[in-house]
Amino acid sequence: MTGGLYRSAHAADGDPPPGDGATLISIDDEPVPGAGAAQDQALPPQDPPAPSEPGGSDEGSGTTGQSAIMAIGTMVSRLIGFVRNMLIGMTLGAGIGDAYTSAYFLPSQLYELLLGGILSSVLIPLLVRRRQVEPDRGQAYTQKLLTFAVVSLGVATALVVLAAPVITLIQSGNAPGDYRDLVTALAYLMLPIIFFTGLSGLIAAVLNVRGHFAAPMWAPILNNLVVIATCGIFIVTFGTAKGLDPADMTPGRIALIGGGTLLGMITQAAGLLPALRRVGFRWKWWWDPRGLGLGEIGRLAGWMLCYVTANQIAVFVVVNLLSRVSGKTGASVLAFNNVYLLTMMAHGIIGVSVMTALLPKMSAAAAEGRFADVSADLSRGIRLTAAALAPIAVVYGVLGTPIAVFLFQGGAYLPRTAYATGDVLAVAAFAVMPLSISYLCTYAFYSLKGNKTVALINLPVVGLRIAAYLVFFVVLPQSLAAAGMTFGNALSYVLSALISLAVLRRRIGRLDLGSMVAGLAKVLAAALAAALVGWLIVGLLPGGDTPDRTEAFVRLAVGGAAIMITYLVAATMLRVREVGQVVGTVRRKLGR
Structure with missing residues (x-):
């Protein structure tokens, strides 16, 4: 139920592979009232590769080894992805960077509508089921599915590319003409990403079903490295886009930055192909749509399509509105996306880790009708997530400007744009905890x-999210539009959590809300104390509201500590026991 851009809405909702988020936080330190012995039993990995299958077992691929590889891959991928975004901002700057970001979101949004929304929720379970019950372990069904999906994606991608001017008109129709023309030119090069994203997702699904998680975790690094190299070639060839308007982007500049981005996704998809052979899968062309059970897929995908479509409408709205203020004073699409990336990074490291640990336990308890255990796990997860994310939210709120200056300022990303990004990040502090709590509730469902x-x-x-976007865009100055959109996201996360908790209470019974509220109140009190001390100390340091990079680093080091x-x-x-639990987990891991 996200409102962000860097990752499409459903991308964050799919069940993460074990180890996503790098460090799993232990959630077993507190006993569950009334729980039986089964509460500590996690579900085994779905359908691990059979030893008899050629290549079906990765060398040294125990659960621990796979988790370690994926954890390292996640952190490296996040770090390199962040460097990629930094370089895009420094290379292109605010105005042209906004157009690039708008064009880059189009294939992601349309991919979600075409395939992404049903991949993890429908197709992967179907592949798992066929692999378990069919004599050939689902080989034929997988080949038919991949053949049909590739043809469908190819046709859909071709139609979307032809319709690029219409799509960009919908997304940024009220933006200045030169800006919209640049988005359209970039979209022609970037929309084919839909096909290769789909291909990459399908191959990753085949690998995951066969117990191989490492390659899909590492492949995006190849994508990021190609885009980073593209930015380097752009700077060497043309210099940064500092001082340029969208109308100044020559065909050569457009071809390099747009084509390099497409090449990154092609490289990511190609990088997964060797892993298919390693797990013993041979991809043969097999056209047999009737043998896929498309009716079953359609029935299962209906509600997920509803979910994804609603989210993508919200994304179209926010990009359309922020495109109208691109190039003006304040933050626009690029800055909004950079802030959302930071928000999702906190959620990925903390929230996803808790979800990864909780979901198997909650699923097992729900399957056995132990709803009290589901409720207890959810309550514990919310308290733990809030306790771990609270100081990060305070850092974003108090140190938003120093973070933005230190991470993003440079090249064509001017100081005024970095300061505006810092204001948006300060507002995003109010979205950090509600985002992860709403996701926890979603995973309970x-x-x-x-x-x-x-x-x-x-x-x-x-x-509510779309209404908030429209209201804040009208009532706030254009310089605060991105901050208003970010606050709209925060409001929608709060509403999502409240509605979800109310519905869950009706479905599974008592949620121990008293204990949950008491724990959250202690966490908020500790966070307020930290915010006050941090604000007072930062106020004594040099830099004021416009620090340079050195001053920003000093503020981050001293204020953050x-x-x-x-x-x-x-x-x-205040005896927030969840904080001790997090510290204990970190100490145990460091001790190892």
Whole structure:
């Protein structure tokens, strides 16, 4: 139920592979009232590769080894992806970078509508089921599915590319003409990404079903490296786009940056092909749509399509509105996306880790009718997530400008754009915890097989999000438009969490809301103390509201340390036991 851009809405909702988020936080330190012995039993990996299959077992691929490889891959991928975004901003700057970002979102949005929304929720379970029950372990069905999907994606991608001017008109129709023309020119080069994203996702699904997670985790690094190299070639060849308007982008500049981005996704898809052979899968062309059970796929995909469509409408709205202020004072699409990336990074490291640990337990408990255990796990997960994310939210709120200056300023990313990005990041502090809590509730519904409920809850949530976008765009100055959109996201996350908790209470019974609220109140009190100390200390440091990079680094080092220490001390005094649990987990891992 996200409102962000860098990752399409459903991309964050799919069940993450074990180890996503790098460090799994232990959630077993607190006993569950009334829980049986089964509560600590996690579900085994789905359908691990059979030893008899050629290449079906990766060398040294135990669960621990796979988790370690994926954890390292996740962190390296996130780091390199962040460097990629930094370089795009420094290379292209705000105005042209906004147009690039708008064009880059189009294939992601349309891919979600065509395939992404049903891949993890429908196609992967079908592949798992066929692999378990069919004599050939699903080889024929997988070949038929890949053949049909490749043909369908190819046709859809061709039609979308032909319709590029119409699509960009919908997304940024009220933007200046030169800006819209640049988005359209870039879209012609980037929309084919849809096909290769789909191909990459399908290959990753085949690998995951066969117990191979490492290649899909590492392949995006190839993509990021290609785009980073493209930025380097752009700077060497043309210099940065500092001082250029969209009308100044020559065909050569457009071809390089747009073509390099497409080449990155092609490289990612190609990088997965060797892994298919390693797990023993041979891709043969097999055209047999009737043998796929398309009716079953359609029925299962209906509610997920509803969910994804609502989210993508919201993305179209926010890009359209922010495109109108591109190149003017303040933050626009590029800055909004950079901030969303930071928000999702915090969620990925903390929230996804908790979800990864909780989902198997909640699913097992739900399957056995132990709803009290589902409720206890959800309550514990919310308290733990809030306790771990609170200091990060404070850092974003108090140190938004130093973070933006240190990470993004340089080249064509001018200081005024970095300062505006910092303002947006300060507002995003209010979205960090609600985002992860709303996701935890969504995963609780997944454990109860409540995809329909998730889709229905998402409708008023997206409705509020779009309404907030429109209201804030009208009432706020253009310089604060991106900050207003970010606050609209935060409001929608809060609504999502509240509705989800109310529905879950009706479905699984008592949620122990008293304990949850009491725990959250202590966390907020500790966070407020940390924010006050951090604000006072940062106010004494040089730089004011417009620090340079050195001053920003000093503020980050000193202010960040003060915030973290104050939060830990305050949380300990308030007896926030979840903080001790997180610290204990980190200490145990460091001890190893």
